[in-house]
Amino acid sequence: xxxxxxxxxxxxxxxxxxxxxxxxxxxxxxxxxxxxxxxxxxxxxxxxxxxxxxxxxxxxxxxxxxxxxxxxxxxxxxxxxxxxxxxxxxxxxxxxxxxxxxxxxxxxxxxxxxxxxxxxxxxxxxxxxxxxxxxxxxxxxxxxxxxxxxxx
Amino acid sequence: xxxxxxxxxxxxxxxxxxxxxxxxxxxxxxxxxxxxxxxxxxxxxxxxxxxxxxxxxxxxxxxxxxxxxxx
Numbered sequence: 675x676x677x678x679x680x681x682x683x684x685x686x687x688x689x690x691x692x693x694x695x696x697x698x699x700x701x702x703x704x705x706x707x708x709x710x711x712x713x714x715x716x717x718x719x720x721x722x723x724x725x726x727x728x729x730x731x732x733x734x735x736x737x738x739x740x741x742x743x744x745x746x747x748x749x750x751x752x753x754x755x756x757x758x759x760x761x762x763x764x765x766x767x768x769x770x771x772x773x774x775x776x777x778x779x780x781x782x783x784x785x786x787x788x789x790x791x792x793x794x795x796x797x798x799x800x801x802x803x804x805x806x807x808x809x810x811x812x813x814x815x816x817x818x819x820x821x822x823x824x825x826x
Numbered sequence: 827x828x829x830x831x832x833x834x835x836x837x838x839x840x841x842x843x844x845x846x847x848x849x850x851x852x853x854x855x856x857x858x859x860x861x862x863x864x865x866x867x868x869x870x871x872x873x874x875x876x877x878x879x880x881x882x883x884x885x886x887x888x889x890x891x892x893x894x895x896x897x
Contacts, residue, residue, distance in 0.1 A: 703836070707892045714889055718881030721836045721888065723862075729836070734881055 683749050690735040692745040694752060698729055705760035706731065712755055717748060828880045831863040832887060838897050839864055841890035845883050853879040 685692045696706060706729050710719045718734040733748050740748075788796075808816050832842055842864045846855045853870035866883065870876040891897055 703896065707888075707896060710888060711892045714885045718885055719888055720830075720884045721833065722831070723833045723835055734877075736878075736881065 678746060678749055678753070683753075685745050685749075687745075690740055690745075692733050692749045694731045694733075694749055695724075696729045696731055696756065698727055701729070701756055701760045702763055703729065705756060705763050708759040708763070709752060709756040713748075713752060828868045828876045830866045830868060830880050830884060831860075832866070832884065833863055834897065835862075836891070836897050837864060837887050838891045838894060841894065842866065842883075842887045844890055845886035848886060849879055849883055852882075855883075 682695050683692065706721065710721060710731065713719050713733065717736055718732075720732040720734070722730045722732070724730050731752065733745075733752060735745065735748075805811070842857075846857065846866065849855075853868050853876065856867040856869070858865040858867070866880075868876050868880045868883065870879055
């Protein structure tokens with residue numbers, strides 16, 4: 675087993691199993707769960723927590739004897755899946771605020787037009803509202819004087 | 827007999843119980859509790875059958891735990 679570090683992965687051929695030592699600070703438990711779930715149909719998955727900083731993942735071959743190199747391949751595939759799940763979990767965590775804000779805006783927009791009670795309680799004041807684009811101005815106010823000046 | 831030790835921080839107790847019920851027809855189970863683990867002793871007609879039932883029990887308990895959002 676050249677590719678996988680021996681301090682992290684150990685193979686027990688007699689038990690037809692491979693064991694991975696996962697650093698819990700790099701891979702959250704949610705990512706370990708997600709990766710383990712993917713492998714439930716391929717092998718027997720057993721999780722353990724030998725200490726607070728690590729999770730041990732044991733993958734046991736289901737039927738018969740595994741072909742040569744199959745357990746190493748299984749460990750490598752699990753490691754890849756674990757990395758993928760951890761990365762997705764991190765992206766989801768980082769974009770959580772944006773997703774929540776977008777969802778809140780979408781829900782408030784979906785509430786529809788204001789009710790009669792909302793309109794009744796609305797404060798109509800005498801103060802002029804801001805009109806930076808001149809939408810509330812009449813045509814004469816906006817263009818009439820300019821035309822006269824332009825005519826001169 | 828195979829002894830399966832499922833850590834309490836990683837497996838829900840109710841999920842272990844459900845897995846034992848689902849596989850009760852294939853082996854005899856004896857459950858014990860330790861401070862950090864749910865312990866299940868599996869006894870079946872042959873060692874290979876014990877291994878298989880213990881593996882399926884662990885998978886089922888883990889699957890149910892994951893589906894319910896973790897331990």
